Amino acid sequence: MRTLVLLLLLVLTSARIFERCELARTLKAAGMDVSTNASLADWVCLTKHESNYNTQALNHNRDGSTDYGIFQINNRYWCSDGKFPSHNICKISCADLLTDNISKAIWCAKIIAKQQGIKAWYGWCAHCKDRDVSSYIEGCGVQMKNDGFK
Ligand SMILES: *[C@@H]1O[C@H](CO)[C@@H](O)[C@H](O)[C@H]1NC(C)=O
Ligand SMILES: *[C@@H]1O[C@H](CO)[C@@H](O)[C@H](O)[C@H]1NC(C)=O
Numbered sequence: 001m002r003t004l005v006l007l008l009l010l011v012l013t014s015a016r017i018f019e020r021c022e023l024a025r026t027l028k029a030a031g032m033d034v035s036t037n038a039s040l041a042d043w044v045c046l047t048k049h050e051s052n053y054n055t056q057a058l059n060h061n062r063d064g065s066t067d068y069g070i071f072q073i074n075n076r077y078w079c080s081d082g083k084f085p086s087h088n089i090c091k092i093s094c095a096d097l098l099t100d101n102i103s104k105a106i107w108c109a110k111i112i113a114k115q116q117g118i119k120a121w122y123g124w125c126a127h128c129k130d131r132d133v134s135s136y137i138e139g140c141g142v143q144m145k146n147d148g149f150k
Contacts, residue, residue, distance in 0.1 A: 016100040018053040021140035028142040030106045038118040042128055044136035047071060049123035056098050069097035071109045078108055
């Protein structure tokens with residue numbers, strides 16, 4: 001049991017899990033609210049429900065595709081893992097979406113938001129849309145740039 005706990009700790013510490021406000025500030029610095037039609041709070045809410053702020057979140061879908069990283073970006077359309085047939089619209093390797101540095105993930109998420117809007121994310125539609133999401137950036141020292149476009 002103790003070994004298991006230690007192993008789990010090792011696995012957990014090797015993945016970067018953002019703290020809520022740290023993520024809010026990172027997204028703010030990247031201009032996420034300015035270059036998309038969604039507010040910072042919407043983006044923080046989205047990542048909470050898509051990946052629980054975990055940069056190494058990896059989930060397999062029923063259609064055989066895989067969702068990668070903090071924004072759970074799909075390898076059928078946006079990134080390529082070199083195996084699964086992909087449109088690779090963001091022109092990146094899916095592995096780049098699992099790193100501690102989320103700048104590529106942010107860049108790709110902006111492209112998705114531009115093409116499909118934030119409604120492209122199930123986690124946002126199911127948990128953030130039409131809700132008061134202000135608590136997601138509360139106390140983070142970042143301001144709501146816009147109210148989001150939904
Ligand atoms: C945001 O929405 C407005 C109004 O629909 C549109 O004119 C603008 O191009 C959109 N901006 C982005 C970044 O999607
Ligand atoms: C993250 O990666 C980008 C390039 O993808 C780079 O410009 C930036 O300096 C990196 N940030 C850190 C904190 O390493």
